Amino acid sequence: MSSADRFDAVEAVRAAADLHEVVAGYVALKKSGARWRGLCPFHQEKTPSFYVDSDKQLYYCFGCGTGGDVFKFLMLYEKLDFPEALRSLATRYGVTLPAPRSGGESSERQKVVDLNREAVTFFREQLMQPAGERARKYLAARGLNRDVAERFLVGYAPEGWTGFKDSLLRSAGAARDKREALAVAAGLLARKEETGRTYDRFRDRVIYPIVNLTDEVIGFGGRVIGQGEPKYLNSPDTAAFNKGENLYALPLAREAIRREGFAVLVEGYMDAIALQTAGVTQAVATLGTGFTTGHVRLLKRFTEQVVVNFDPDAAGRQATRRSLETLLENGFEVRVVALPTGKDPDLYVREEGVERYRERLKEALPYIEYLAREVAGRVDVSRSQGKVQALNEVLPFLARLDNPVRRAGHVEMLASVFGIEDRLVLQELKEAVRERRKDVGSRATAALSSARRPESEAEAGLVRALMDDGGVRQALLPEVNEADLSSARVRDIVQAVRRLAERGDEVTYPRVGSEIGDDAKDVLTWIAAIPHPPMTEDAGRGCLNTLRAARITRQMTDIQRSLESCSPAEMDDLLRRKLALKKQIEALHGVSA
Numbered sequence: 001m002s003s004a005d006r007f008d009a010v011e012a013v014r015a016a017a018d019l020h021e022v023v024a025g026y027v028a029l030k031k032s033g034a035r036w037r038g039l040c041p042f043h044q045e046k047t048p049s050f051y052v053d054s055d056k057q058l059y060y061c062f063g064c065g066t067g068g069d070v071f072k073f074l075m076l077y078e079k080l081d082f083p084e085a086l087r088s089l090a091t092r093y094g095v096t097l098p099a100p101r102s103g104g105e106s107s108e109r110q111k112v113v114d115l116n117r118e119a120v121t122f123f124r125e126q127l128m129q130p131a132g133e134r135a136r137k138y139l140a141a142r143g144l145n146r147d148v149a150e151r152f153l154v155g156y157a158p159e160g161w162t163g164f165k166d167s168l169l170r171s172a173g174a175a176r177d178k179r180e181a182l183a184v185a186a187g188l189l190a191r192k193e194e195t196g197r198t199y200d201r202f203r204d205r206v207i208y209p210i211v212n213l214t215d216e217v218i219g220f221g222g223r224v225i226g227q228g229e230p231k232y233l234n235s236p237d238t239a240a241f242n243k244g245e246n247l248y249a250l251p252l253a254r255e256a257i258r259r260e261g262f263a264v265l266v267e268g269y270m271d272a273i274a275l276q277t278a279g280v281t282q283a284v285a286t287l288g289t290g291f292t293t294g295h296v297r298l299l300k301r302f303t304e305q306v307v308v309n310f311d312p313d314a315a316g317r318q319a320t321r322r323s324l325e326t327l328l329e330n331g332f333e334v335r336v337v338a339l340p341t342g343k344d345p346d347l348y349v350r351e352e353g354v355e356r357y358r359e360r361l362k363e364a365l366p367y368i369e370y371l372a373r374e375v376a377g378r379v380d381v382s383r384s385q386g387k388v389q390a391l392n393e394v395l396p397f398l399a400r401l402d403n404p405v406r407r408a409g410h411v412e413m414l415a416s417v418f419g420i421e422d423r424l425v426l427q428e429l430k431e432a433v434r435e436r437r438k439d440v441g442s443r444a445t446a447a448l449s450s451a452r453r454p455e456s457e458a459e460a461g462l463v464r465a466l467m468d469d470g471g472v473r474q475a476l477l478p479e480v481n482e483a484d485l486s487s488a489r490v491r492d493i494v495q496a497v498r499r500l501a502e503r504g505d506e507v508t509y510p511r512v513g514s515e516i517g518d519d520a521k522d523v524l525t526w527i528a529a530i531p532h533p534p535m536t537e538d539a540g541r542g543c544l545n546t547l548r549a550a551r552i553t554r555q556m557t558d559i560q561r562s563l564e565s566c567s568p569a570e571m572d573d574l575l576r577r578k579l580a581l582k583k584q585i586e587a588l589h590g591v592s593a
C-alpha cells in the first residue's frame, strides 16, 4: 500500500478501535475520575498505577513508565509487530485495509487467508456430516470432545477427490477459473502435472487449521484417520503460510507461556491439543519440521525457556538434535521431558493424568544433562575409552552455549554422570568447557585412556616434588613410605627415583623413564605434561600426608567392615586399632594444618 493509504488505514483503525475495550480484555479496569485504572500488565505491582484515558485513547503506567496508544498496547502485550497489530485490530473492528501497493503478494496473501476461512467452514461442516463419522469417532477415542474441536477449529476433509473442490466452485459462476487457481495457490487443491486437472489435497483426513497470532487461518495440517501415508500432511508454503515460521496452537498458548515463563514444545497437533485441553496451556507444536530460526524469532517474543517433549525415540535423531541446537545457539534454556518409550504426550496425559505430566515437566532435565545420560546409557563409561567418547559427544553441544556461567554449571554434572573423579582430568574438562572446545584435549584423552591410572592428585604432586627439585627430593625421600602409595605405578616411579638418588645418578624424567615399565612410564609422561608450578618442600610433604591419611582411612574402613561381622573376642582389639588410627589421622591433620 502507498504511504498515504497506509496512513489512512492506520488512522481508520485507530478511530474505530476502542482502547478501553481492548485493554479491558486483558486487565481488570475500574473507573477512576475521567480515566480507568488497573494493575499494570507490564510490571509486577500490588496497587494499581496503570491508567487508560478513553478520551485521549492513551494508556500510561506511573510504575514502570510504559505508555502509548492501542497499537503499542497490543504490540507489547501480544508481542506483535506493527503490521500484525494493525491487521488484528482491523479484523476486530471491521476496517478493510487497502490492497498493498504492488497489488501482488500481499493481496494474494489476503485472498489465500480469506479462502482458508471458507475452507475451515467447509471442513467443520463435513465433520458434523454423516461422512464425518469416522473422524468423530477417531477424535472421541482420543478424548477430544466437541467443545475442544470447536476451540481448535478441527474439521474433516472427506474421502474422494473433489469434495472441497465441488463445494468451492459450485456457486463460482464466471469466477470459476480464478477461484480454482487461488485454491491451488492456497494449497487446498493440487494440480496434476500431466492433465492440468485439480483435486483436493486433503482427503479423508482430520483437519487442524493453523492460526497465526492475528487470528488468521494461514494453513492446514491433515492427519490420516486409518492407515495411509503420509501420516501428516501440511499445507505447502503459500503466500500466507511458511511452516518454518509458525507454531501450532501458539495463539491459544501465548497467555500461558507468559504466565508460566516457558513453552512446552511437542511434535504433533494432537499433543498440543491434548496438553492444552488438560490445562498445560503453554504447549505448542512444530509443524512437522525441524526447529528453525523463524521459530526462534517467533517464540523469543514470549519466552526463552523451552521444555521439549518430543517422541522419546526421536531425541536421538539427528534432526531433533539439530532443532535443539538451534534453540541452544539462540540463547534458549532447553530442558527435555522423557516419557516412557511409545508414549506421546497425548497418550501419556490420557493414561496417567495431567498431574503426573506436570511432575514430569518439573523433573525435565537440562538438555545437556539429558544428552549426557543418554550417552552414558549407550557408551560404557566405566571404561576410560568410554569416558573420552562420551565427553566428546557432549562437548560440541556444550560449546554452543554462549553463556560461560551456564557452561561451567554443567561440568560437575558431566563428571558425575560419566564418573570422572580424577581432579586433574576434571581440570582439563573445565578448560575445555571454558574454551568452548568440542573435545577434551589430548592430555586428558591420554590421561583417561591410559585406562589404568587411578593415580590421585597427591601422588602426582609427590612425583613432581621428587622430580623437579634436588633439594626437595633430598628432604622428602627419607619420609616417603611406599606402603602409603595406592598406585603400583607411582610406587615404581618412586623406587626408581630412590635408586638413582642413592647411586648418586642424575634424576631426570628420561632417566627415571628408562628405569620403569611402560605402564609407569605412561603415568610419568602424563604427570610431566600437566602444567604445574614447581613443588615446594611443604607442598610435597602435604602430598605425603594426604596419601598417608588416605591409607589410614582405607584401613579404618576395613576395620569398620570387620567390626560388623566380628566375634565379641575380636571386637576389643579392632576398636583399639581403630582408635589408634583415628589418633594418627588427627595427628596428620595437626601437622598439615
Ligand SMILES: [Zn+2]
Binding pocket: 040, 041, 042, 043, 050, 061, 062, 063, 064, 065, 066
Ligand atoms: Zn507498569
